Amino acid sequence: MHENKLYYKNRHSVFFLQYHLVVVTKYRHPVLVGDLKERLLEISRSVIESDWNCRILEMNTDKDHIHILFEAPPQVQPSKITNSYKTVTSRLLRKEFQEFLKPYYWKPYFWSDSYFICTVSDRTEEMIRHYIQNQGAANPS
Numbered sequence: 001m002h003e004n005k006l007y008y009k010n011r012h013s014v015f016f017l018q019y020h021l022v023v024v025t026k027y028r029h030p031v032l033v034g035d036l037k038e039r040l041l042e043i044s045r046s047v048i049e050s051d052w053n054c055r056i057l058e059m060n061t062d063k064d065h066i067h068i069l070f071e072a073p074p075q076v077q078p079s080k081i082t083n084s085y086k087t088v089t090s091r092l093l094r095k096e097f098q099e100f101l102k103p104y105y106w107k108p109y110f111w112s113d114s115y116f117i118c119t120v121s122d123r124t125e126e127m128i129r130h131y132i133q134n135q136g137a138a139n140p141s
Contacts, residue, residue, distance in 0.1 A: 013074055018057070018120035020128050021068045021078075023086060024112040029104040030063035036097050037061055040089060044068060047088050052081050058128070060135040067132040069120065078117050086111045 007016045025031055032040060041059060048054045048070055058069040072081065090110035094101060101110075120128055 008071075008073065010073065015074045016071075017074060018069065018071050018125060019078055020116075020118050020120050020132075021070070021082060021085075022065055022116040023068075023082070024065040024114070026105065026109040026112050028064040028112075031101060031104055032061040032063050032066065036093060036100060039096060040066065040093060043089050043092055044085070047085050048081070051084070051088075052076055054081065057125075058132045060132045062136045067135055069125075069128055069132055082115055082117060086115070 007014050009015075040061065044059060044066070045056060048056055048068065052072070054070045054072040054076060056068060056070045058067075060067055072078075094105070094108065094110055
């Protein structure tokens with residue numbers, strides 16, 4: 001056990017699972033700015049923490065993608081949380097920011113079909129946190 005980390009327990013398991021998720025906008029359109037970015041961060045917390053019972057450790061965007069570092073219980077399948085996340089955020093953002101997004105998306109898409117997800121270890125967590133915190137630093141929105 002890593003000295004600074006606590007393992008989680010439930011009825012049938014002891015675990016410590018962290019994931020780094022990156023989701024990119026369709027066609028890499030630079031739309032994650034201003035109010036839309038803030039609303040995306042708000043929805044992200046709701047979906048990941050409330051709906052999936054996970055814990056966000058770090059989260060930030062650049063104009064065309066979002067990085068989320070989160071902890072999850074073993075019952076959560078990374079592909080299922082990712083697909084749910086993309087579906088819910090896409091639906092809500094396209095509805096709430098319809099006029100802003102109209103020049104970018106003429107079809108009902110928001111996210112690219114692909115995504116990146118990996119597990120995080122105690123050796124890489126701090127490096128990933130720092131990387132996520134610095135997203136968009138060169139291009140402040």
